[in-house]
Amino acid sequence: MSKLFIVPTPIGNLEDMTFRAIRVLKEADLILAEDTRTSGKLLKHFEINTHMQSHHMHNEHKTVESVLQKLKGGQTIALISDAGTPAISDPGFLLTRACVKEGIEVDCLPGATAFVPALVNSGLPNDKFVFEGFLPVKKGRQTRFKLLAEETRTMIIYESPHKLVKTLGHFCEYFGEERQVSVSRELTKLYEETIRGTAKEVLTYFENKSPKGEIVVVVAGK
Numbered sequence: 001m002s003k004l005f006i007v008p009t010p011i012g013n014l015e016d017m018t019f020r021a022i023r024v025l026k027e028a029d030l031i032l033a034e035d036t037r038t039s040g041k042l043l044k045h046f047e048i049n050t051h052m053q054s055h056h057m058h059n060e061h062k063t064v065e066s067v068l069q070k071l072k073g074g075q076t077i078a079l080i081s082d083a084g085t086p087a088i089s090d091p092g093f094l095l096t097r098a099c100v101k102e103g104i105e106v107d108c109l110p111g112a113t114a115f116v117p118a119l120v121n122s123g124l125p126n127d128k129f130v131f132e133g134f135l136p137v138k139k140g141r142q143t144r145f146k147l148l149a150e151e152t153r154t155m156i157i158y159e160s161p162h163k164l165v166k167t168l169g170h171f172c173e174y175f176g177e178e179r180q181v182s183v184s185r186e187l188t189k190l191y192e193e194t195i196r197g198t199a200k201e202v203l204t205y206f207e208n209k210s211p212k213g214e215i216v217v218v219v220a221g222k
Contacts, residue, residue, distance in 0.1 A: 002071045004099050005078040006092060008085040008111025009042055011214070012189035016112045022046050024109065028078040030070065032063075034091055038082045055079065060091045064098050071104050083214075085113040089133045089158055114187055115156045118216035121194045122154075122182035125221070129154040135167065145174040152221040161211040168203040171219065175199060180220035186213035 005024050010016040025031060025048045032055035033039035055063055071077060079086050086092030099106050119126050130153045136144055159167050177200035184194045195205050
């Protein structure tokens with residue numbers, strides 16, 4: 001029977017690839033990749049020769065129907081993103097929803113995703129938390145911060161390096177300078193670091209050291 005596999009890939013360290021993920025990618029009829037050039041390096045490393053097709057945020061609305069037809073035709077398809085688990089701030093939700101609606105089996109493999117180690121590394125409460133992904137850049141940003149200011153659960157946010165200082169400044173403004181914050185950068189990679197402290201302390205740190213790489217911010221609830 002046809003099946004859609006959602007396959008996590010390493011967020012940095014290739015040793016985090018699972019044996020099952022490698023097997024599924026080798027056995028699939030087709031791999032949907034966010035960026036075939038990026039994924040091509042991963043597949044080459046693990047000697048995976050399965051054909052790839054581009055599936056990203058700019059074309060996924062157009063490609064979902066053709067992928068469904070392939071699945072209905074009996075193909076097994078694996079979906080990967082550039083890093084981490086597809087559909088977590090990456091393409092994947094639209095296709096998964098369409099498969100569920102059409103009664104096509106979906107199997108998400110466990111594996112790498114950036115927010116889990118960042119949350120655990122933070123030292124902040126992780127029994128209850130809310131994942132915010134990327135915050136609005138302009139429209140709705142102020143409204144979102146006002147809502148999050150009242151959030152009692154630990155908050156997880158993805159941020160780009162060039163917007164981190166601005167976001168930390170907004171934490172000070174809306175949450176207060178004493179709110180506890182943890183910023184994890186380049187998780188599993190050579191220059192991985194986690195900076196913890198008050199919003200003001202972490203802001204001061206990154207004002208003096210320009211942030212680089214993939215960033216996950218964890219913020220204590222109210």
